[in-house]
Amino acid sequence: MRLEYFDMVDRVVELFRAEGRLVAESRVPEASPVFEGHFPGHPLMPGVLLIETMAQTSGFLLLALQDFAAMPFLVQVKTAKLRSFVAPGAALSISARLVHDGSGFAVTQAAIRAGETAVADAELVFRCLPFPAPELAAQMRARAARLGLPEAA
Amino acid sequence: MPAILGASARIGVIAPGASPLCFPALESPAMDAAVFDRVAEIFAETGSIPREKITPEAHVIEDLGIDSLDFLDIVFALDKEFGIKIPVESWMQKVDKGEAKAEDFFVMKSLVARIGDLVAAKTPG
Numbered sequence: 549m550r551l552e553y554f555d556m557v558d559r560v561v562e563l564f565r566a567e568g569r570l571v572a573e574s575r576v577p578e579a580s581p582v583f584e585g586h587f588p589g590h591p592l593m594p595g596v597l598l599i600e601t602m603a604q605t606s607g608f609l610l611l612a613l614q615d616f617a618a619m620p621f622l623v624q625v626k627t628a629k630l631r632s633f634v635a636p637g638a639a640l641s642i643s644a645r646l647v648h649d650g651s652g653f654a655v656t657q658a659a660i661r662a663g664e665t666a667v668a669d670a671e672l673v674f675r676c677l678p679f680p681a682p683e684l685a686a687q688m689r690a691r692a693a694r695l696g697l698p699e700a701a
Numbered sequence: 702m703p704a705i706l707g708a709s710a711r712i713g714v715i716a717p718g719a720s721p722l723c724f725p726a727l728e729s730p731a732m733d734a735a736v737f738d739r740v741a742e743i744f745a746e747t748g749s750i751p752r753e754k755i756t757p758e759a760h761v762i763e764d765l766g767i768d769s770l771d772f773l774d775i776v777f778a779l780d781k782e783f784g785i786k787i788p789v790e791s792w793m794q795k796v797d798k799g800e801a802k803a804e805d806f807f808v809m810k811s812l813v814a815r816i817g818d819l820v821a822a823k824t825p826g
Contacts, residue, residue: 623770650780652790653773673773 549574549601549640551582556601557642560696563612568646570609572695574601576638583636593634598668599625602658606644606672608692610654612699613646614676616689620654624673632667640667652676732757736820737813743782744809747775757810762803785819 549556558574576593583591603622610620634640641661648655654676659669679685692700741755748771754764761767767775776787795801805811 623773648777648780649786650773650777651786651788652793653777655777673777675773 549576551577551580551597554600554604556597556604557608557695560608560692561641563609563697563699565613568609568613568649570605570612570644572605572608572642572644574640574642576634576636576640578636580636591636593636593638595630595668598630598634598660599628599670599672601640601642602644602660602668602670603672603674605642606656606658606674608695608697609644609646609656610674610676611688611692612697613649615699616685616692618676619679619684619688620674620676622672623653623675626671626673628668628670630668632662632665634662634667638662647671732810732814733817736817737809739782740779740813740816741809743778744775747771747778755809757808757813759809760804761807761809761812779816783816783820785816785823787816787819 549558556574557572559572561571561573563570582594582597586592586594603625607620607622610618639662642658643661644656644658646654647657652675654674656672656674657669658672660667679688689700737757741752744750744755744765744767745752748765748767750765750767759765761772776789780786792801792806796803796806806815
């Protein structure tokens with residue numbers, strides 16, 4: 549996880565295509581400029597970045613299920629709950645499940661755990677649009693491949 | 702933000718200035734009153750629109766003032782309520798290509814009739 553680059557997912561653990569579900573993992577860095585402000589003397593992973601982590605995990609799920617035909621853009625965060633503080637160095641398990649496959653949009657339910665501890669969960673809505681640039685399509689596919697998503701190969 | 706720009710652009714597509722009365726639906730399937738009432742309730746609840754504004758002749762964008770994100774929410778609610786997948790993308794493509802008028806899909810009576818067709822199509826017999 550590289551907070552400064554919005555690079556929130558370290559590895560795709562498994563894609564359950566038939567169930568419409570993906571599990572990923574990521575480790576919060578021990579040090580980051582983000583922690584200098586959030587918060588001085590008490591570093592915590594910002595809640596908005598936990599939401600971003602769930603959004604990116606959902607995004608890779610949608611990319612895989614749609615065979616990289618469209619780019620999912622986050623457009624709505626519903627009922628997000630930030631249940632536990634996350635300190636630097638924490639190992640996170642992130643899951644995302646497809647709730648609804650609409651026409652040009654998708655809804656996912658995502659959650660983060662740290663060991664047995666529930667960290668966060670949210671229902672997220674994405675608008676799935678044609679890739680606005682071929683470079684983005686290539687970059688997303690390359691990034692997904694690096695994370696271990698076989699569908700990206 | 703690309704998503705927002707894209708969404709805004711799409712609103713433009715489904716909101717041309719023609720009167721609904723000028724362009725009858727491609728087909729004229731009967732509008733089921735019970736389906737209309739349920740669809741109108743979902744529009745009212747999800748879009749925070751006064752129920753009395755939601756008439757069969759109301760245009761989703763021009764008359765009800767629904768923006769793209771609220772419309773997405775409404776489509777999600779309609780999909781769930783009726784167990785269908787409303788093909789909004791396909792409709793927009795037809796409008797983009799000039800194969801149909803926005804009013805063929807996005808005036809309430811047309812929308813309700815098409816939802817009725819989608820529900821009928823998923824239930825054999």
